[in-house]
Amino acid sequence: MLRTWWSRLAGSVGRDATDDEFDEEARGHLELLTERFVARGLTAEEARYAAQRQFGRLTRLKEDLRARRALPGLDAIARDVRHSVRQLRRTPWFTVAAALTLALGIGASTAVFAVLDTVVLRPLPYPGSDRLMAFRSIDRRGTPHPTSLSYPTFFDFRSGTRVFDRLVCYRGSRFTLTESKPAVQVGGAIVSWDFFPTLGVQPALGRGFVKEEEKAGVHVAVLADSLWRTRFAADRLIVGKSVRINGNQFTVVGVAPRGFQFPIDAPDVQLWTPISQDASVSEYEPLTEQRGARVLDAIGRLKPGVTPEQAQAQMNQLAADLAKRYPDDNKAVPTTLVQPELERLAGTSKAPLLTLLGAVGLVLFIACANVANLLLARATDRAREFALRTALGASRRTLLWQLLIESLVLGMLGAAGGVAIAWGALQALLPLVGDSIPRIAQTSIDGRVLAFCALVAIATSVFFSLAPAVQAGATPPSDALKQEGRNVARGHSRLRGTLVIGQVTLGLVLLVGAELLIASFVYLVRRDPGFKPDHLLTFDIGASDTTTSADQIAFSDRLRERMSALPGVRSAAFGFPLPLQGDEMSVSFDIEERRAAPPDRPHCDIAIVTPGFFKTMGIPVLRGRDFADHDTTEAPRVLVVNEAFAKKYFPGEDVIGKRVESGATNGNEENVLREIVGVVGDAKQLAVSADPDPIYYFPYKQMTWGIGTIVLRTDVPPLQVESAARAGLAELDPLVPMYGIKTGDERAAVAVAIPRFLMTLMASFAVIALVLTAVGLYGVLSYTVARRRREIGVRIALGAGRRAVVGLVMREAMALVVAGLALGAVLASLTARLLERVLFGVRPGDPLVLVAGCVVLVIAGLTAAYLPAARAASVDPMQALRTE
């Protein structure tokens, strides 16, 4: 059976060859038959005739064979397709307009689907990735939220779990490679030993880590394929070799397979080391022994048959036990969260992307309505053709089939254009987001996306061919023939009017959505970030071989001095984390006047900065003083807080002079009370949040956690001092790499990348929708004016003035627009709520937004109506009356 179909399919394609073959076969047969009759004594003429009679009618047989060779119907379809292409070529403007409109709609949906597919739908690039679960603690303080784990807590979970086959922890880190000049800084991750087996991945060279390599003092590393190629020239004998990293000799034990990425949301990770890095005893208590230092993310592979819910229940038990056993550190995190890793990565992007997909669906619908409108106009012109064909015996099914095939051909043209548009749109849009959304940079137009595109094209083709099909079927052929399609036209304009109303409705929904996102984006960008991002150069430096804190302080002092002296630089400072970098570090504190048990203490962001940091960043010191060079470990411990901190924790009080004890400790020092000596303005730690967040600052000499990011306030455009800064650094220590060079403006832009992405897409959709709707309205009005030429002629002949005629057309336009707006207002207020989670500084229900949307659509409507109205007013009554 299958074989027959296959051979038939092959037959449908290569028809001409087999036709010729059969001709030759039949000719041979006939000649032999003729010879036979001649041998029996017939004349040549008689023999040929007899042979033909015995063989049967050749043409009929050929047709029969052809039908048998091809798939049933395929031949007919091919004929219809050819016919459609001819029809479409006969009306090139119609075809181009319709195909372009469709291409816009299909292209936009394809682009959005491509992003959604890559970010949300596609499984993670590990075998059996649906069993990989992100594992985190839930911090019950304030709004309960997922949080990281500390090493001791992780070890307890790892040894206590019965639901995970394996549970691994990881944290991002940076490594300086100095085995040859120049030194480079690479992103890396510190992982527990079995991350390869957990992910189900085999190293390309060498091996992964073993359990013993988690012990302090072990220096081993696995390289990413990219690092191995760029830095080590793809040396196949690299395994076992020694490499200098962060001033220590590391043994390379393996190379990851090409394309391997872990964690997925840190694509710059090129190096993995086991947790022995955090177990090394230096002057501090090792990180692996600090139960209060929550720095780890974890991922685990579920045991077969265990559901995420069961896993979470067991892990919650463990967490509750730990909370009892270690109340100081674990009481705040008595529960856990087990969720698919994909959900952790894509969860936050899912809602906005689905919203965009919905928006793009509306655009597609508007585009379809336009094409349906065009087809209706054409169907009116072709009403006579169809009537004639019906009269000649074509069945209604045949005609509908023909219409559908024509739509499908248009749809495929649209799909081809759509793929091109989608590709172009992705090229333009993806750089806007960068790495802000995990995996989005991998978006490409692959087979799945093409399949989606084809599906959309087919679905839309069926949809927009419905309208003309319904009309074509509804008119009795006699009417169409008799009345030159005037009745048909009347029915059509009702349907076309309805389509335009639908377009206006959806157009308003899109417009309101776009306005909200634009308003929100403008709010985010225009609002005071609390510092001055212009004329600011920021960069990071790698750790040098000097590792003691005294050395670090000495080095950073020299560097700060060197940088301040550069021409064009007004001041230089260090800080970590910088504003807009996110809420990187949240640390609890105890207020001297209101002591609380450790788990009940308030907590908020911290940052560690050098003197001059606030001045350099442009953060105003409101009360008290900035840090000074004398704020060392020899002097009293001090803090600076921001205004939000003062208001939240000391409402109505003077915060200067108050003392708090922070959970952050400097090396092996005991916790000490620190006095608040200054209040500074609120600089945003997170760009995409509604409220200013409280934060307290440490002077870097009293909290030596490493060198932060360097910030330079410049008099000249900031990038002009980059090379001088690089040279200055190299003079101090040529082995210290400089990386992550960004201007303050760039940092501000990256921080709002996702809102910008959403806004750009939504605004583009709204513009497309607006143009398409206006074109649709224009089309309908032009058509009515053409149809009512005679009536308008009569009116003018009877003395109607230009204004009255223009008013006639405008009224019709406004009737459609207002009907659409009324429906749209209802729909928009319902759907705007979907955007609530991505909006800042605007309310979805803002009536101003709705009014503005309506005004824009009315203006668009009037513009679209102007030309047809002017045409109506210039109708020459004599001519109009004469033509019919």
Add this chain to the structure above:
Amino acid sequence: MPKDKSEVLQGTLDLMVLKTLDAMGPLHGYGISRRLEQLSEALLQLNEGTVYASLLRLTQKGWIASAWGASENNRKAKFYSITRAGRRQLARETESWERIAGVIGRVLRLESQR
């Protein structure tokens, strides 16, 4: 598309063509026609062209194969031969044909005995 009217006849023709190729070895369309004419003693009054429809059906099912060769009078002709799948099919068909023929024969005899 017109529905096949005489499916029984078609099936019979296919079976006969298959049997012919099985018994005679590779043949061209003309040769098959002659053989059928001879066997049916001109009882089966069919247009010889119909044989080609049968040949196409059998080819599509994979029961026969064809190749170009030279005919008796040195003309180019397409020769058809039965495949292994065709032989299996022929055996199946022969068996079921005989069974049905037996049943029908018995039924008809029963009628006449009454």
